[in-house]
Structures are given as C-alpha cells and as structure tokens.
Amino acid sequence: MKHSRLIELDALRGLAALMVVLFHYTTRYNQIYGHTVPIVMFDIGRYGVHLFFMISGFVIFLTINRIKKIEDFIISRFSRLYPAYWVAIMITFFSIQVFSLPGRETSLSDLVINFTMLQEWFRVPHVDGVYWTLTVELSFYILMSLLFLTRLLKYVDIVSLIWLCLVIITKWLKMYLGVTLPNLIKLLLLLDHGNLFIAGMMFFKFKNTKKIKYIGIILLSLLVSYYLYPENKTIFTIYFLIFFLFSMDYLKFIAIRSLVFLGSISYSLYLIHQNIGYIIIRFLYRLHLASWWSVPIVPATISIGIACWMYHFIEKPSLSFIRKKYAEVKDRI
Numbered sequence: 001m002k003h004s005r006l007i008e009l010d011a012l013r014g015l016a017a018l019m020v021v022l023f024h025y026t027t028r029y030n031q032i033y034g035h036t037v038p039i040v041m042f043d044i045g046r047y048g049v050h051l052f053f054m055i056s057g058f059v060i061f062l063t064i065n066r067i068k069k070i071e072d073f074i075i076s077r078f079s080r081l082y083p084a085y086w087v088a089i090m091i092t093f094f095s096i097q098v099f100s101l102p103g104r105e106t107s108l109s110d111l112v113i114n115f116t117m118l119q120e121w122f123r124v125p126h127v128d129g130v131y132w133t134l135t136v137e138l139s140f141y142i143l144m145s146l147l148f149l150t151r152l153l154k155y156v157d158i159v160s161l162i163w164l165c166l167v168i169i170t171k172w173l174k175m176y177l178g179v180t181l182p183n184l185i186k187l188l189l190l191l192d193h194g195n196l197f198i199a200g201m202m203f204f205k206f207k208n209t210k211k212i213k214y215i216g217i218i219l220l221s222l223l224v225s226y227y228l229y230p231e232n233k234t235i236f237t238i239y240f241l242i243f244f245l246f247s248m249d250y251l252k253f254i255a256i257r258s259l260v261f262l263g264s265i266s267y268s269l270y271l272i273h274q275n276i277g278y279i280i281i282r283f284l285y286r287l288h289l290a291s292w293w294s295v296p297i298v299p300a301t302i303s304i305g306i307a308c309w310m311y312h313f314i315e316k317p318s319l320s321f322i323r324k325k326y327a328e329v330k331d332r333i
Contacts, residue, residue: 007260008251009055012242014262015254016055017269019048020130021303024274025296029281032103037290047235049133052270053193054239056137057200064144065153073148075326077141080267082117083318084310085134088271089114089127091306099279104129121184128275139187140197156205160198160217164224167194171228195224199240207247218244262304268315269307277303 023045029035067073093111096104106114106125113124120126120135147153170191173179186192199221206214218240225236245251262269277299284290284298 006059007255008246009059010263011254011256011259012051012055012246012263013266014259014264016048016051017262017266018259019045019051020270021045021273021277021300022296023048024130025277025281025299028274029278029295033278033282035290035295036285037295038292039295040292044232044235047229047232047239050193050196050229050236051239052133053136053196054200054203054243056140057197058204058243059200060140060144060197061156061201061204064148067148070145070148071326073141073145075323079319079322079326081134081137083322084268084315085117085131085271086115087310087314088268089131091272092128092275095276095279099283101275101279101282104275104278121187123183128271130270130274135187136190136193139190142188143190156201157213157217160202161220163189163194163198164217164220167191167224168227192228195221195228199225199243203243203247265304265307265311268310269303272306272310273300273303276306 019042022042026035026039026042027045030039030041063076064073067076089111093106096106106127110119110125111127113119113122114127114131117131117134117138120132126132147156147159152159166189170181170186173181181191190197199218202214202217202221205211206218222236222240225240226233229236242251242254280299280302281290281295284294289298
C-alpha cells in the first residue's frame with residue numbers, strides 16, 4: 001500500500017480532531033465551568049476519539065505488518081508519540097500554574113508520572129484530561145506487539161472474534177450482574193473500545209484482500225458498537241460507512257486541503273487544545289469578548305497555531321532524529 005493512498009485517513013484525522021476541539025470548547029466547557037453567552041453545543045464531537053481509534057486500528061495494523069523486528073515497531077511508536085507529548089504536558093502544566101484553571105491543577109509528582117504516558121493505568125490525574133486516550137493507544141500497541149511476537153498476526157480474524165466476545169461479556173457482566181472488572185485489566189485488554197480497533201484492522205484486511213469474511217467481522221464490530229453506545233448508533237453507522245467507502249477507494253473526495261492539513265497536525269492539536277483552550281475562553285469572558293463565535297474560534301485558532309509550531313519544530317525533527325539514530329545503530333550491529 002502506497003503512502004499516497006492514506007491521504008484520506010489524514011483527512012479523517014483532521015475531521016476527528018475538529019470534532020473533539022469543538023466538543024471541548026462548547027459542551028465540555030459548559031459542563032465544567034458553564035457558558036454565560038449563547039453557544040451552539042457540539043455534543044456529537046465527543047465521538048471524535050472513537051474515529052481516532054478506528055483510524056489507529058487501520059494504521060497500526062498496517063505498520064506492524066511491515067516490520068521485521070519488534071524493536072522497529074517500538075522505535076516507530078516512541079518517536080511518533082513521546083517527544084510531542086512531553087512538550088505538550090510541560091506547556092499545559094506550566095500554563096495552568098501561571099494562569100490558573102480551577103479543578104484542572106495537578107501536582108509535580110503527577111507531572112512526573114504523566115511523562116510515562118501510563119498515568120491512566122495507575123489512576124494518577126492527567127495533566128490534561130484528553131490524555132486518557134493515549135493510554136488506550138499504548139494498550140493497543142502492546143497487544144499488537146504480543147500478536148507479532150507470538151506469530152498470531154496471521155490469525156487476527158480469529159483473535160478479533162475472541163476479543164469481541166470478551167468485550168460483549170464484559171459489558172453484559174456490568175449491565176446485568178453489576179460485576180466490573182479491575183480498571184487495569186479493562187485497559188490492557190481494551191474491553192471498552194476494542195471493537196473499534198478491530199474494525200480498523202478488519203477494514204485494512206478487506207481493503208487489501210476484498211475477502212467477504214472480513215466484512216462479517218466488521219459488521220459484528222458495528223453491532224458491538226451499537227451494544228456499547230446505544231445512545232448514538234447513527235454516528236457509528238456513519239463511521240463504518242466512511243471506512244467502507246475508503247476500503248473501496250470511494251473516499252478520495254474527503255481529501256480536501258484544510259482537513260488534510262488538520263490531519264497532519266492532529267496529534268499536536270489533540271495534545272494541546274483542551275486546557276490551553278479553557279484558559280483562553282476564561283480570558284475571553286474576563287475581557288467581555290466572549291460570544292457565540294469567539295468562544296470556539298479564538299482558542300481553536302491559537303491552539304492550531306501552537307500545534308503547527310509543535311509539528312514543525314518538535315514532532316517532525318524529533319521523529320527524524322530518533323529514527324535516523326536508530327537506523328545508524330542497526331547498521332553497526
């Protein structure tokens with residue numbers, strides 16, 4: 001699969017990032033602090049992270065099928081995630097210390113643990129609430145690494161069916177018996193979101209093979225999504241339809257420049273937008289500049305600006321540097 005064929009996924013990342021940003025600046029801010037000017041709420045934006053999970057399932061499965069050694073995968077993911085994340089948590093932590101954001105403060109010890117990206121596993125507060133999804137992503141990477149090391153990637157369809165059964169059983173136990181599994185087990189096995197990663201992987205398999213059996217697992221993943229998120233079946237139907245169009249090469253129309261641009265900076269934007277945006281919105285209220293349009297647009301514009309800086313001066317250089325050094329080490333071995 002050529003890299004150019006993934007431009008639609010870049011656009012989908014941009015769309016998902018925009019959804020999450022608008023949700024936080026409208027609905028989520030209103031839940032935490034309360035808007036005092038009329039704001040159009042964007043409740044559906046809460047499901048942007050679920051689109052990210054489906055994209056991750058596709059892309060990570062593509063990546064791990066290309067590698068020859070697990071070290072290649074580890075360096076690939078480390079160089080992609082950690083440098084920008086470390087900069088983001090420092091910016092966010094010290095911005096809150098300087099400008100204040102009631103209820104969102106964290107301690108220095110919390111900050112140190114946040115550097116591992118594993119704080120969700122240990123119930124340590126996040127420097128920024130959106131970071132919970134990064135722990136979910138790390139859990140997915142670990143599971144994919146285990147499949148690679150045990151040579152089970154070629155049986156991913158069978159593994160996915162077993163995994164979906166575990167997701168359903170976990171939900172059933174909670175709904176009907178009141179039994180809740182330990183948080184760490186649910187995180188490590190992705191028992192709350194595994195169906196979305198599975199869908200992404202199966203769409204990858206279908207896109208490359210066109211075998212009908214993968215459509216069957218995809219439909220089962222969709223049914224599990226209905227079971228887990230019954231309040232909004234429509235959005236998941238749309239997501240699965242979008243991925244089906246992508247797998248059939250019918251989604252090229254979505255690759256418009258603005259969405260592809262947002263997709264390119266989506267990781268940095270996701271890392272930096274929430275608490276920084278809340279600080280900006282609070283300033284708008286203090287200066288009596290808050291309105292239905294300034295509340296989402298001003299913090300979004302500033303966050304995009306910071307994300308652009310992070311992408312060009314942190315993400316890209318650090319990724320290139322780490323992977324270059326790793327390649328040099330491999331060449332000497």
